[in-house]
Amino acid sequence: MSEVVSFKLSVRQSTGHSNCGVLTAFSAASASVRRGPGAESLTGPGLGKMIHSLFLINCSGDIFLEKHWKSVVSQSVCDYFFEAQEKAADVENVPPVISTPHHYLISIYRDKLFFVSVIQTEVPPLFVIEFLHRVADTFQDYFGECSEAAIKDNVVIVYELLEEMLDNGFPLATESNILKELIKPPTILRSVVNSITGSSNVGDTLPTGQLSNIPWRRAGVKYTNNEAYFDVVEEIDAIIDKSGSTVFAEIQGVIDACIKLSGMPDLSLSFMNPRLLDDVSFHPCIRFKRWESERVLSFIPPDGNFRLISYRVSSQNLVAIPVYVKHSISFKENSSCGRFDVTIGPKQNMGKTIEGVTVTVHMPKVVLNMNLTPTQGSYTFDPVTKVLTWDVGKITPQKLPSLKGLVNLQSGAPKPEENPSLNIQFKIQQLAISGLKVNRLDMYGEKYKPFKGVKYVTKAGKFQVRT
C-alpha cells in the first residue's frame, strides 16, 4: 500500500519540478483559490467587474502611479506580483495572470514598465490585456514614448486620460481621435499659450465621433496639403535549420497609413493580387462586406497614423528567403577555445539590395570572450549577457561579409551542448516579398486631389538560423 502512495508522491513532485514556472504558477493559483472561500464571500454581488485598479511599476520595482476606479485597493496587493516576478527570474516570464487570495492581477510588460491591473471577478483576460496595451499605446501617442519619465512628467494628463478611458472599470473612450478631442496632447506651444490665455487642455464638448457611427474620425479636419501615404511592411518569419533548409517560413504584413485629408474622405484601396492575402485583420473603419465581395478596402480613414490592416500571406505560397548564411561554429573538447565563422549572402532578393543587416547571437554561458574579425561592419560582444551583435550593413554580392575568429571559453567547464542560433535582421526597400501590389487608391466624398503614395518594405521578422 505504502508503496503506491510513495510512488504517486514522487510523480507529483517530479512534474512539479520539471515543468516551468508557468505551470507552477498555475498550481499556486489554484492553491490560493482553494485557500480562500473567504474570497468568494467577499466578492459577493456587485463588487464590480472589469478593471478595479491600475498600478504602474518600473523595472526596479517602484510603484510610481496608481489609479483606482472603484474603492481603493492597497498597494500591498502588488507584493504578490513582486513575488511572481522574483520567481520568474526574467521579466519576460512573469505570468500575465496571477491569482491572489482576494484579487487577480493581470499585467503586461511594455517598454520596461509593468502595467498591473487588479481584477476582482471573472473577466476575459484578453479583454484586460488588450486594454492595457491600448493604454500604453495612448501614452506613446501622447507623449512620444511610454516611459516612466514621460508618465511622471505628465501625470495630470495621464490621470485625465485614464479617467476618460475607463468608467467603473469598463472602457469608455479608447479611440485616440476621440481622446485627443477631449484631452489635447501636450505640446510646448500649447502649454505656453495656455499659461497666457488661461485656456485648458480639456475639451468641453462631446467629441463628434462618440455619437456617430464613425467614432474613429473627428469632424472638421482641415489640411492645406492633403496627403495619403501607405506603407506596406512585410516581415518574414522563418526558422532555417542547420543544413540551410527552411523548417518554417511565413510572411506577415501590415499596411500602416498616414492620412492627412480634410473633411470626410471615403477611400478605396484595391490590390493587383488581393487573393494573396490569406488572413486579414482590419481597422474598424474598413467595410467588411466590400472586402468579402470585391476584395477592395473601402473605408473612411481616421485622421493621422493608424494601422489599416494586418495580414498573413497564404501558406501555400513558397516564401522566398532573401539571405543565406554559411556558418561553422565549433567548440573544442577539453580546450578553452572554439572557432566561430559566419558568412552571410544574398539569395532570391529580386535584384534589390539587402541592407540594415544585423546578426545577433546569444552565446552559451561558458563563453568568456570572443576575438573576431569582420570583413565588413562592426561587432560587439557583451560578456555579461553573452550577446554577440554584428552590425553588417549592406550586403554586396561581390564581396560577401563574414565574421571569423576565436571564442574563449571558461576553462574546465564542459563544452556547450548546442551551438547558438543566429537571429538575423535585414531590410529590403521597395519590395514586398509576397508580391503584393497596390493597384489604385480612389477617393470619394471630397473634391480636392490628394497626394497619394505607397511604400513597400520587406524586413526580417523572427528570422532564426539554427546552427
Place this chain on the structure above:
Amino acid sequence: MSSNSFAYNEQSGGGEATELGQEATSTISPSGAFGLFSSDLKKNEDLKQMLESNKDSAKLDAMKRIVGMIAKGKNASELFPAVVKNVASKNIEIKKLVYVYLVRYAEEQQDLALLSISTFQRALKDPNQLIRASALRVLSSIRVPIIVPIMMLAIKEAAADLSPYVRKNAAHAIQKLYSLDPEQKEMLIEVIEKLLKDKSILVAGSVVMAFEEVCPDRIDLIHKNYRKLCNLLVDVEEWGQVVIIHMLTRYARTQFVSPWREDDGLEDNEKSFYDSDDEQKEKTDKRKKPYTMDPDHRLLIRNTKPLLQSRNAAVVMAVAQLYWHISPKSEAGIISKSLVRLLRSNREVQYIVLQNIATMSIQRKGMFEPYLKSFYVRSTDPTMIKTLKLEILTNLANEANISTLLREFQTYVKSQDKQFAAATIQTIGRCATNISEVTDTCLSGLVCLLSNRDEIVVAESVVVIKKLLQMQPAQHGEIIKHMAKLLDSITVPVARASILWLIGENCERVPKIAPDVLRKMAKSFTSEDDLVKLQILNLGAKLYLTNSKQTKLLTQYILNLGKYDQNYDIRDRTRFIRQLIVPNEKSGALSKYAKKIFLAQKPAPLLESPFKDRDHFQLGTLSHTLNAKAAGYLELSNWPEVAPDPSVRNVEVIDLAKEWTPAGKAKNENPTKKFYSESEEEEDSSDSSSDSGSESGSESGEEDEEGDSSEDSSEDSSSEPESESGHQSDTENRRAAKRNSKTKGKGDSKDGKKENEKSKTSDSSNAESSSVEESSSDSESESESESESESRKVTKEKEKKAKQDRNRLATDASLLDLDDFNPVSTPVALPTPALSPSLIADLEGLNLSTSSSVISVSTPVFVPMKTHVLLHRMSGKGLAAHYSFPRQPCIFGDKMVSVQITLNNTTDKKIENIHIREKKLPIGMQMHVFNPIESLEPEGSITVSMGIDFCDSTQTASFQLCTKDDCFSVNIQPPVGELLLPVAMSEKDFKKEQGMLTGMNETSATIITAPQNFPPSVILQKVINVANAGVVPSGQDNIHRSSSKSLERPDASVS
C-alpha cells in the same frame, strides 16, 4: 489610506521611501526634497491657499499637484474641504480634476462629500450632454450610501435621456449603484430592461455589461432584444462586442438545441469518426427529425463571423469561444486561422491564446493540425510561451507528423534553456505513450540522452524513462542496467529516486545488480535526500522479500538507519516496513501478504496533458486561464434537450416570416394598386400645404402597406438585416417609380433616388443577403447594374452615403435621428403599413408650455398610410391587431400621441370582450386605453383609437391585449417622427428658433448635390414621410426647412 501599503517601497531606497515609512500614519506624505514634517503642513497650507485664491490658474496648479499626490498613492484627504469648494468651478479642467479628487476621497469623507451633491444635481440638467454625462459619472462614483435615492433618480432620468452618450453612462451607473446597494436590484433591473431595448450602438455594450453584473440569470430580458443585439454587434465598439458575445454564448446554450449531431460529448477526433460510422447511422436513424438549426441560432453564428477579423484580440477570442461552444463542429474550423494570427501579437496575448488553443487541441486535433508549424518554438520565446507551444505540439502529434515533430524536439532538447529542455523530454515521453509506433524510437532516444552532459536533462530523461518502462513491462534489462550505472554519477534526487524505484520493481530481472545497488546506497544513506531515502527503504524491502539471503543484513542496517532519521516520514516508513516484512511475534496477519503488497502490479501512470481538465471552463475566461473557478464565473449550461419556445424572441411575427422566406415571393405580390397609392403620395408631397391625406384607412389593404413599408425602409435607411424585404420593396419602388415617370415625367429623379436608397439598403444588409440581392439585380438592366456597383461603394453612414452618391438627399442628422434611424440593421423589422390619415385643423387648444409664441401647431402636411403590426393573427389566435399613427392631436391629453388600432377577427368565431390590461409602462409614460369591445364578428374589423404619452422618448409601451379567453402581450414603439407635431412658422421665426436650439439636440449636415437629381418636393416628401413635420416656406431654392415640435419640448428639424 492603509499605511502598510508603503512597506515595500523601502526597497526602492532614496529619501522618499524612508520618509514614507516613517510617516505612513501621518496624513500627508510630501514628495522628494522636503523631508521635514513641518514643511509638509506648510506645503498643504500652501495648496489650500492656492485653492482659495481667485485665480483659476492658481487653483489649477494646486489641483494638478494634488492629483499628482493621488497618483503617487499619497494621502491628500486633508485637503477635502478646500477642494470640494471648487466643484462648481467654471473652468472645466479644474472641475474635472476636482471630480478625480472627489471620486477618490468621497468614501472617506462622506459628510463633506454631500456638499457637492447639489452641484451634480444641477449639472444633470445641463444642456450639454457631456456635462450631464460626466455629472452622472461622478455622482454614481461617489460611494456614499446616503445618496442612493438620488443616484437612483438620476439613473432613471438619464436612462430616458435623449443623448445616447448619457444613456450609456446611465448603464455604467447601474453597476456602480448596484455595488453600493444591492437592495436596489429590482429597480435597477427595470432600468436595464428599458435600456436593453435601446437601439443605439453606444448603449448596447454598456447595458449588457450591467445586465451581466446585476441580473445575469434574467435571461428572459434578452429574448426580445436577441435579434437586435445580434444585428447591432458588428457596429458596437469593440469592448462592448466582447461582453455581448460572451453573454450571447450563454444565452444560446440555454435557448437552442445542440448542433453537435454525432455525439453528445466534445470528442471529435478522426478515430471515433471512422469507427463509429455505423453507429452514427443508427443514431441518425433513431432521431426521427433531422436537426435543423434555429434561424436565430444561425443568425448569431453568422453575425459574429466578421468579427474574427477584428484587430482586437479580445474580440477575436470571444468569437472563437462562441464558435467553439455553440456552432456546429464542422464550422468551428474557421476560428483556428484567426487564433493563429493572434500569435504574432505580444507575449501576454500569445500566452492566453496558446492556453486556449491547448485546450481546444486536446479535443479537436484536426482544427489546428494545418498550423502545426506555427507552434514551432523559437529560441527567443519566453519560457512560458515555449512550454505552451510544446504542449500544443504534443496534443497535435499523430502517426503522420510524429517523425517531423521528433526531429524538431531534438533541437529543443539541446536548448540552452534547461527548463525548456526538460519540458521537451516530458513531451517526448508523452508522445511515446500516445503513439505506439514511436515508443521504441522515443525510448532509445531518451536513453541516448542519459549520456547527456547536462544533469537536468539526464534526470528528466530518467524520470520519463521510468514512466515509459512502467507502462511497458517488457524486457528492458539493458536499460535498467544502464541506469543503475548512472547512480554513481547522477545527483538529482528525483532521478536517483526513480532509478531506485525502477530497480526495486524489476529486482528479479536484474538479480545481480540490485543487491549491489542496495549495498552502495546503504553506504550513502545518511547523505541522501529524503526522497531518495524513502526509495532506498522501498528497494530494501523489496529485495528482502525476493532475495532475503543476500540482502537481509543490508536491509536491517538500512532500517536501523531510518529509525533514527531526522525526518518523521522516513521514521514512519521504517517502522511500517519493519513491522510488515521482518517476522516477529507481534506481526499480524498482514505480514503474510507483504510480498503481495510490495510487489503488486502497479498501474502505469497516465501521461496526460495538464489542460485535460480545463474543458469544463468556458474558453477565453479568467477561470480557464487559472484553471480554477474565479469569483463571478458564470457556468455555461448544457444544451437543453428540447429548445424552449423560440417565439419569445419574436418581436413582430410578420417580419420574422418575411425574414426567412426565400426571395421572390414578395415580388409576385407586386400589386397593380400600387401605382395609385404611390401617385397619391407624390401628390401629397408636391402639394405640401394641402390638407393631408384624407382617405379612410382600413380598406386600403395590404397592397398599400407593401408600398409604404418599402418607402419607409429605404427612407430611414434602417433596413432589415435580411434586406430581402427591403430590397424587394425597393425593386417595387423602382417599378412604381418608372410608372410614375411615364405619367408625371418625374421619373429620372425618382429613379435615381431609389437607386440611392437601394444602395443604402444593400449596404447595411449583411453579407449573405447581399448575394441574394446581387443575383436579383442581375436581371435588371445594365444601367442598373452599374449603379449597383456604385452602390457597393456606399457607406453605411447616412450622411456620407448621400454625399458620395453625388445625389442629394437632405439628411436630418439630429441626435434623435442618429439614435433611432441609424442604419444599423435590426431584426425588429420596421413597423409596417398603415392607414387612416385624418384631418385636424383645430389645434389651438394645445398648451405649448415653455415654447415661444411663434410656434403654433399646424396641420400635418402628410399622413403616411403605414400600419404597424401589433399582434399577428398567428400569435393572437386569430385576433390580428395593427396600429398606425394618424398624426392628429390626441383627444385624451396634450402630451399623448394618438394611436389607431385596427382589430381584425380572422377566425370563424366571434371574439368577445377585447380590452387592454396590465400596462407595463416605463416611468412617466401614460396611456389612455380604448373602451372594451364587447364582441367582434368573424371576418369583422374595428378601429379604435387610444392615446399614449411616450414622454418624448422612443421607448416601447407594453401592455396586454386581452380577449375573453386569452391575453397577448404586445407593445408599441413610436418612430421618433411620430412624436412630433407640425408647426407653422415663417422662415424668420424658424431661424430664430433654430438659433435657440443649438446644443445637444443639434447636428447639422449640409449636402450639396446636383439639383437636377431631385426636385425639392421629393426631399420634402422624404422628410415628412418619417416625421410629422410642417413645411417652412424658404427663400432659397436649395435649402429646405421643415418644422415640428415635440409634444413636450420645442424642437425643430431642418432639412
